[in-house]
Amino acid sequence: QKEVEQDPGPLSVPEGAIVSLNCTYSNSAFQYFMWYRQYSRKGPELLMYTYSSGNKEDGRFTAQVDKSSKYISLFIRDSQPSDSATYLCAMNTDSWGKFQFGAGTQVVVTP
């Protein structure tokens, strides 16, 4: 079993819809949780960073962490075609530790 599980998709939504992405993990030592966006043939771009359980909002993006369920989510409101990309969750056990990534979910927002 992988330490971080992420549905590969593709997830197809119409423009303006809410995109809901999630990852589950098995290592209860993970404390820091990140979401990255990766366009085709590009490097990952940091979207959100959270520490501890709860919600964090930044513009159209909301990240949720539920440590008791070992489950994290990313919501994208008012989705745009430019949001079409692969979304990667990443997590680590301490502030300098290596990232453990999910496999990524491909999102397609259709006009």
Next chain:
Amino acid sequence: DAGVTQSPTHLIKTRGQQVTLRCSPKSGHDTVSWYQQALGQGPQFIFQYYEEEERQRGNFPDRFSGHQFPNYSSELNVNALLLGDSALYLCASSPQGGNTEAFFGQGTRLTVV
């Protein structure tokens, strides 16, 4: 701010050859990590450098080695290339010895033939 820069962007090598990839971290960042991303997969951690020392290493063979210079830039070397080494190699930098909020470069796409 130039962000994290990697060179070259693309590279084609023959099995058995050696390759060196380079990374310049974001201004103000002193920690550099390297990842390998196979097609359709998430990045896999190779190693991390801080204060010119390898601080952490992932599950990669000794054919993968690295270096960090006093200006915080870094190199990744791969010896005796295998077809399976074909991947996107990503460099990430972060500040103050930490690894949260790491910024990634655009990657070097290595093809081994």
